[in-house]
Every structure is written in C-alpha cells, then in structure tokens.
Amino acid sequence: MSEQMIIDAVEAIPYRIDYRKPLRFASGEAHTADHVLVRVRTSDGVIGVADAPPRPYTYGETQASITAIIDDVLGPQVIGRSALAREQVHADFRRTVGNPAAKAALDMAIWDALGTTLGVRVSxxxxxxxxxxxxxxxxxxxxxxxxxxxxxxxxxxxxxxxxxxxxxxxxxxxxxxxxxxxxxxxxxxxxxxxxxxxxxxxxxxxxxxxxxxxxxxxxxxxxxxxxxxxxxxxxxxxxxxxxxxxxxxxxxxxxxxxxxxxxxxxxxxxxxxxxxxxxxxxxxxxxxxxxxxxxxxxxxxxxxxxxxxxxxxxxxxxxxxxxxxxxxxxxxxxxxxxxxxxxxxxxxLRTAPGIGYAIDEDKLTHYRQDR
Missing domain, CATH: 3.20.20.120 (Enolase-like C-terminal domain)
Structure with missing residues (x-):
C-alpha cells in the first residue's frame, strides 16, 4: 500500500475572493481572502487538497510567501515521501523556521490524500x-x-x-x-x-x-x-x-x-x-x-x-x-x-473519504491569481 502513496507532486495556487464586507478586529482588517490552495498528488493518482490563509498581521505570512515556500522549499522536501510518513514529513518541516499556515496546509493535504486512498474519512x-x-x-x-x-x-x-x-x-x-x-x-x-x-x-x-x-x-x-x-x-x-x-x-x-x-x-x-x-x-x-x-x-x-x-x-x-x-x-x-x-x-461531516470535499475547477480558474 505504501508504494502507492508516494508524494510525487505539490502545487500551490494563489487565489482571491472578496468578502461581502470588511472584517475588522484589533489586530487587522480583511477585505479579501487572498489564500493559497495546496494540492498534493500521490503516485496512485490521488490528489489531496487543503487551504492556507495568510495572516501577515498575526504570523507574518503573505500569499506570495506561502506560495514561494511551498514551491521552493517545503514541496521539494516532501516529494518522494510516503503519505504515511508523517514524522518524516514534519522532521523536514522543522528544518524551516516559521511558515505555520504553509506547513499546516501541506500536512492536511497529505492527510486528505491518505484518507482518499484508504477510502476512509480523515475525521x-x-x-x-x-x-x-x-x-x-x-x-x-x-x-x-x-x-x-x-x-x-x-x-x-x-x-x-x-x-x-x-x-x-x-x-x-x-x-x-x-x-x-x-x-x-x-x-x-x-x-x-x-x-x-x-x-x-x-x-x-x-x-x-x-x-x-x-x-x-x-x-x-x-x-x-x-x-x-x-x-x-x-x-x-x-x-x-x-x-x-x-x-x-x-x-x-x-x-x-x-x-x-x-x-x-x-x-x-x-x-x-x-x-x-x-x-x-x-x-x-x-x-x-x-x-x-x-x-x-x-x-x-x-x-x-x-x-x-x-x-x-x-x-x-x-x-x-x-x-x-x-x-x-x-x-x-x-x-x-x-x-x-x-x-x-x-x-x-460528509460521507466521502478524505476530508470530504471536491473543488469546483471553473471557480478556481476564475479566482486564481497566477494566470
């Protein structure tokens, strides 16, 4: 089974969706969701998905920094790892300081791929x-x-x-x-x-x-x-x-x-x-x-x-x-x-395996910021 769950590709897709009204609080203000959709593909063709929300006023991350750290550092580190090898993946993560939202999204995307392959809900x-x-x-x-x-x-x-x-x-x-x-x-x-x-x-x-x-x-x-x-x-x-x-x-x-x-x-x-x-x-x-x-x-x-x-x-x-x-x-x-x-x-909760969602590809194409 583990040979079927080798991570062979990681993708970070920046996208933007407006809020209906500005969200205001003591540490900042948000007008748009400038997030990053993270995709992990395994060797058996399964794709795991999660989301990284930048909060520069709280953790220092931005949409651009999340995309860059996943493309240039975190993604290449986990490629070749098994989706079961969570301790190895997090040992790789600890080699890079900070970047909590980027690491979290990559972790959850791997879990989504694992659950989907096993036919079991992540929950x-x-x-x-x-x-x-x-x-x-x-x-x-x-x-x-x-x-x-x-x-x-x-x-x-x-x-x-x-x-x-x-x-x-x-x-x-x-x-x-x-x-x-x-x-x-x-x-x-x-x-x-x-x-x-x-x-x-x-x-x-x-x-x-x-x-x-x-x-x-x-x-x-x-x-x-x-x-x-x-x-x-x-x-x-x-x-x-x-x-x-x-x-x-x-x-x-x-x-x-x-x-x-x-x-x-x-x-x-x-x-x-x-x-x-x-x-x-x-x-x-x-x-x-x-x-x-x-x-x-x-x-x-x-x-x-x-x-x-x-x-x-x-x-x-x-x-x-x-x-x-x-x-x-x-x-x-x-x-x-x-x-x-x-x-x-x-x-x-939904009954589908993994985290249980599917992405509307037309909407993602419409809102993504890298094309």
Missing part, C-alpha cells in the same frame, strides 16, 4: 468521535445595533446560538456596549464570549471585563499581549472566565509556557496553523494538563472550515464547545462543488 482516521459540531459565529467591529442584527440573522437563517465578539477597541466602552446590547436582545438564549486580539492593555481588559461581569460571558481570548508578561498573569488571576491563548500559543512549547506560567487557562486550536498532525499533539498536551480547548477560525473559507470540522468532530474534547465554523458565510463566493450548509446551528 475517522484522527479519532472518529462524532458526526457534527455546534457552530459559533464571529462578530467583527461594528455598532451595537449592526452586530445585534447580524447575530439575529445568523440565528434565524442558520440556527446559530453561540457568538464570539471581537473586542479590543479604545475606548473599551465601544465593545462593552456591543456585548450588553447582545445580551439584552437575546437574554439567556445565546452564549457570548469575547476575543481581544491583543488590543487592550491588561488594566483596560480588567476594567472592561468588570464592566461586563453581569453579562454571563463564557470565555475571554487574547485580551492583551502575551509579551506583557506580568500584566497578563495579573489579569488572568482575577478573571471569572477561562482566558484563551490563541496566537500567543501556536506551538507546543508556547502552550506549555503560557499555561504553566499562568498566562492562560484554555487554548484555541486552529488547524489552519497547525494542520492535523501537530493539532493532535497539542490536543493531547491540553488533555493531559486538564485545560479546555476551542476550535478556532482563521477567517477560513469552506475548504478550511471543513478541515476544522474534520478535526473538531474527531475528538470529544474538541466537540464540547461550539467550533468557529461559520466565517465562510462572509465570503462572496467559494470553491466547493457542494457548498456547506449550517442547519440548526450545526455542521455535519
């Missing part, structure tokens, strides 16, 4: 826990009424009742007003949590969270920078909800540092930056330490969303909380032949 290969996940929707910077209206639309059209609110503006009352408006509109019918993308100082975050103490928030993510070491530890100690480390804890060593140092007590796992192989290692690390995890979103399209779903549904620990699986709705179009549908606030 079942990973763990096989469940068939679906509850969905959380991210609300970006806007006025209180506009964010209430968007949340109401998401509940009415898709059954979503969990919302992640982007905060981190100055003055912080801009964001506390939004959170209060959402709670007053929905009452106890929805779950609300906040993500600051490092936008506040520790003292600002503490004051804002005290002002929202009566709103029943369930999580607080990256309210202040991890580099504010003592300030962040001081903040985490006084919060009444778990503090989620996201971009500050993207690798296993960083996760250990943040958790044992008292700078976080929950972790966001994003397959867009750690793929399936490293995400599984991170999940084991968190499970062993007894901390909660959340399946995060890299403003993914439908390809990236299905990768997050495949991993999140595979394990009990990643299925307990709603996963951030809805931001493909912010895109004006997408690449799948069969678009995703959120029904009653949940996304279901």
């Amino acid at each position: 079942d290969l990973l763990g096989g826990h469940g068939e679906s996940m509850r969905v959380s929707h991210m609300l970006g910077f806007d006025s209180p009424q506009a964010m209430v209206d968007e949340a109401e639309r998401m509940r009415a059209e898709h059954g979503i009742t969990t919302f992640k609110i982007k905060v981190g503006r100055r003055p912080w009352r801009l964001d506390t007003d939004v959170c209060r408006a959402l709670r007053e509109h929905f009452g106890d019918e929805v779950e609300l949590y906040v993500d600051g993308n490092r936008g506040w100082s520790a003292s600002e975050a503490a004051e804002a969270m005290r002002a929202m103490d009566d709103l029943g928030l369930t999580l607080a993510e990256e309210l202040c920078p991890a580099d504010d070491v003592l300030g962040r530890r001081w903040l985490v100690r006084q919060l009444r909800v778990p503090f989620v480390a996201d971009e500050s804890a993207a690798r296993p060593g960083e996760i250990t540092r943040e958790l044992l140092g008292g700078a976080a007590d929950a972790i966001s796992i994003k397959t867009a930056r750690t793929g399936f192989t490293e995400s599984a290692a991170i999940l084991g690390q968190c499970t062993g330490l007894g901390v909660e995890v959340v399946m995060g979103n890299q403003i993914d399209g439908q390809v990236g969303t299905m990768c997050t779903l495949a991993f999140g549904a595979a394990f009990g620990a990643t299925s307990r909380r709603a996963g951030e699986l809805s931001n493909f709705l912010d895109l004006s179009d997408d690449l799948l032949t069969e678009p995703l549908k959120i029904v009653d606030g949940r996304l279901e």
Whole structure:
C-alpha cells in the first residue's frame, strides 16, 4: 500500500475572493481572502487538497510567501515521501523556521490524500468521535445595533446560538456596549464570549471585563499581549472566565509556557496553523494538563472550515464547545462543488473519504491569481 502513496507532486495556487464586507478586529482588517490552495498528488493518482490563509498581521505570512515556500522549499522536501510518513514529513518541516499556515496546509493535504486512498474519512482516521459540531459565529467591529442584527440573522437563517465578539477597541466602552446590547436582545438564549486580539492593555481588559461581569460571558481570548508578561498573569488571576491563548500559543512549547506560567487557562486550536498532525499533539498536551480547548477560525473559507470540522468532530474534547465554523458565510463566493450548509446551528461531516470535499475547477480558474 505504501508504494502507492508516494508524494510525487505539490502545487500551490494563489487565489482571491472578496468578502461581502470588511472584517475588522484589533489586530487587522480583511477585505479579501487572498489564500493559497495546496494540492498534493500521490503516485496512485490521488490528489489531496487543503487551504492556507495568510495572516501577515498575526504570523507574518503573505500569499506570495506561502506560495514561494511551498514551491521552493517545503514541496521539494516532501516529494518522494510516503503519505504515511508523517514524522518524516514534519522532521523536514522543522528544518524551516516559521511558515505555520504553509506547513499546516501541506500536512492536511497529505492527510486528505491518505484518507482518499484508504477510502476512509480523515475525521475517522484522527479519532472518529462524532458526526457534527455546534457552530459559533464571529462578530467583527461594528455598532451595537449592526452586530445585534447580524447575530439575529445568523440565528434565524442558520440556527446559530453561540457568538464570539471581537473586542479590543479604545475606548473599551465601544465593545462593552456591543456585548450588553447582545445580551439584552437575546437574554439567556445565546452564549457570548469575547476575543481581544491583543488590543487592550491588561488594566483596560480588567476594567472592561468588570464592566461586563453581569453579562454571563463564557470565555475571554487574547485580551492583551502575551509579551506583557506580568500584566497578563495579573489579569488572568482575577478573571471569572477561562482566558484563551490563541496566537500567543501556536506551538507546543508556547502552550506549555503560557499555561504553566499562568498566562492562560484554555487554548484555541486552529488547524489552519497547525494542520492535523501537530493539532493532535497539542490536543493531547491540553488533555493531559486538564485545560479546555476551542476550535478556532482563521477567517477560513469552506475548504478550511471543513478541515476544522474534520478535526473538531474527531475528538470529544474538541466537540464540547461550539467550533468557529461559520466565517465562510462572509465570503462572496467559494470553491466547493457542494457548498456547506449550517442547519440548526450545526455542521455535519460528509460521507466521502478524505476530508470530504471536491473543488469546483471553473471557480478556481476564475479566482486564481497566477494566470
């Protein structure tokens, strides 16, 4: 079997799809999805596919850098490897510093090819826990009424009742007003949590969270920078909800540092930056330490969303909380032949092997940027 699964080609395809409206948050702003579709072909003719979303304001990667590192470094390193040789592939990856989204997409494309060859869903290969996940929707910077209206639309059209609110503006009352408006509109019918993308100082975050103490928030993510070491530890100690480390804890060593140092007590796992192989290692690390995890979103399209779903549904620990699986709705179009549908606030796995999607080649031709 392994002789049939030798990687013999890797392709990185830059493409661009507009968002319906600008997505705004403390660490940046996005108007278009300038992503890279990564394809891996094996010797038996199977093609595995995944997506790499650049986030230059978070990880330093751009569409051009992802394309170049895959074409010039990472792709040539894995060609000739078996799709089963994940440890060898990641040993190759570790020879190159950084580039998390490029490495993650290549890892997941290999998993997709492996599952397709074996005739098994990747989610079942990973763990096989469940068939679906509850969905959380991210609300970006806007006025209180506009964010209430968007949340109401998401509940009415898709059954979503969990919302992640982007905060981190100055003055912080801009964001506390939004959170209060959402709670007053929905009452106890929805779950609300906040993500600051490092936008506040520790003292600002503490004051804002005290002002929202009566709103029943369930999580607080990256309210202040991890580099504010003592300030962040001081903040985490006084919060009444778990503090989620996201971009500050993207690798296993960083996760250990943040958790044992008292700078976080929950972790966001994003397959867009750690793929399936490293995400599984991170999940084991968190499970062993007894901390909660959340399946995060890299403003993914439908390809990236299905990768997050495949991993999140595979394990009990990643299925307990709603996963951030809805931001493909912010895109004006997408690449799948069969678009995703959120029904009653949940996304279901598909029955096809691999990750379970097929790419619309006409749409890819239309949106790709290298021709």
